[in-house]
Amino acid sequence: YRLRITTSVKDSGGNTLAEAYTTNGFTTTGSSVIRGRVLKQSDNSGLSGVSVRYTISGTTGDSTTDSSGDYSFSSLSAGNYTLSYSISNYDNASQAVTLATDNETKYVTPLKMCSTSGSASSATVSGTITDSTSSSITVSGVSMSFREGVNNTSGTADYTATTDGSGDYSLTMNRGWYTVQTSVSNYIDSTFYVLSCGNQSGQNSSISKELSSNSMRIVLSWPAGSTATDLDSHLQIPDNASSTFHVYYPSANKTFYYSTNSATCSGCDTSDNVTLDRDENAGTGAPPGTETISIANVKSGETYSYSVHDYTNGYQKDNASSTKLGDSGATVTIYYGSNTPEIITVPIVAGTLWRVFTFTDSGGVQEEESTLSHLKTPSAVY
Numbered sequence: 001y002r003l004r005i006t007t008s009v010k011d012s013g014g015n016t017l018a019e020a021y022t023t024n025g026f027t028t029t030g031s032s033v034i035r036g037r038v039l040k041q042s043d044n045s046g047l048s049g050v051s052v053r054y055t056i057s058g059t060t061g062d063s064t065t066d067s068s069g070d071y072s073f074s075s076l077s078a079g080n081y082t083l084s085y086s087i088s089n090y091d092n093a094s095q096a097v098t099l100a101t102d103n104e105t106k107y108v109t110p111l112k113m114c115s116t117s118g119s120a121s122s123a124t125v126s127g128t129i130t131d132s133t134s135s136s137i138t139v140s141g142v143s144m145s146f147r148e149g150v151n152n153t154s155g156t157a158d159y160t161a162t163t164d165g166s167g168d169y170s171l172t173m174n175r176g177w178y179t180v181q182t183s184v185s186n187y188i189d190s191t192f193y194v195l196s197c198g199n200q201s202g203q204n205s206s207i208s209k210e211l212s213s214n215s216m217r218i219v220l221s222w223p224a225g226s227t228a229t230d231l232d233s234h235l236q237i238p239d240n241a242s243s244t245f246h247v248y249y250p251s252a253n254k255t256f257y258y259s260t261n262s263a264t265c266s267g268c269d270t271s272d273n274v275t276l277d278r279d280e281n282a283g284t285g286a287p288p289g290t291e292t293i294s295i296a297n298v299k300s301g302e303t304y305s306y307s308v309h310d311y312t313n314g315y316q317k318d319n320a321s322s323t324k325l326g327d328s329g330a331t332v333t334i335y336y337g338s339n340t341p342e343i344i345t346v347p348i349v350a351g352t353l354w355r356v357f358t359f360t361d362s363g364g365v366q367e368e369e370s371t372l373s374h375l376k377t378p379s380a381v382y
Helices: 311-316
Strands: 032-040 051-056 059-064 070-076 079-086 093-099 105-107 111-113 122-131 134-138 143-148 159-162 168-174 176-183 190-196 205-207 216-222 231-238 244-247 255-257 273-278 289-295 304-310 331-336 342-345 353-360 364-367
Touching: 032 051, 032 079, 032 093, 051 070, 059 070, 093 111, 093 176, 122 190, 134 273, 143 168, 159 168, 168 176, 176 205, 190 205, 205 216, 216 231, 216 304, 231 273, 231 289, 244 255, 244 273, 304 311, 331 353
Parallel strands: 032 105, 032 111, 122 205
Antiparallel strands: 032 070, 051 059, 051 079, 079 093, 122 134, 122 168, 143 159, 143 176, 176 190, 216 289, 216 331, 231 244, 231 304, 255 273, 273 289, 304 353, 331 342, 353 364
């Protein structure tokens, strides 16, 4: 900022400045933070010594990953940043990051780096596009645009493809990370990321059908080869008795019908309900996982709370220090009517319970704190 004092300013004696004066100026910094982690693609372990640089409007800042592969930048202002990653014997990589405010802690997608040792310069990437509500519903005719870099959605596409009658795609591309944008009639445009580093199959994604004005869909996803094996969606919703209902994986809790104010319905109105549509256990080293909850009719003035529980390391192993959820690269996408989808990335810290967001029709999505805690019992999430 610079200050300009004009000739209209007078001192106590009524004298004006002979000419306008402009100060040399000063610079302010924000209080936002970017945190991330770099992993080896080969085994998901932290990669130390990676040079990470941010660039925004010609200004740069540098960091280096520690022994766990972690890095951070602080005192940042709102804006659009580009992060660049480099280290000997690995491909360079980049990702775009947006800080929406001057007081934000932003966890970015954990980045796996591809070793150049013994890796071919190109590889075949393949996968399947399914409907977000069911893995058995594949979507054909999906136009796909691939751009190099993570979260890169502008400029000319490096590659294009279209899913076949089974919802499958396959193409050969140069080594590296790519952002994929999807488009097809009756579905909301979406993005996901793929890695070309040796032939990589099972790089699947799901897309959501267009919603009515007062409907919501919450999609939890984690990528192929993720450290996560079984992540579960949990949603606390209002019921018709000034109380709440906990929607999660047990059969008795997968659906809530407002017409009966219960989880059961026989010959009743099924148009006003909340359903856990998709519940997946990806398994170690398996293709990506997806969990989806749909709200047919958001209730005015009521609060909805959504969390993700690491079932494997929370309930089965009771491991409070587990980093599998934080390293998973899991994201939660919130679709509400025709609004632009909001995407939240898991914090890169230890823990088995992620309090993701609360929602009201008047206040919109409010993210929880950027941290994780530990909880063993799934029924105790809400």
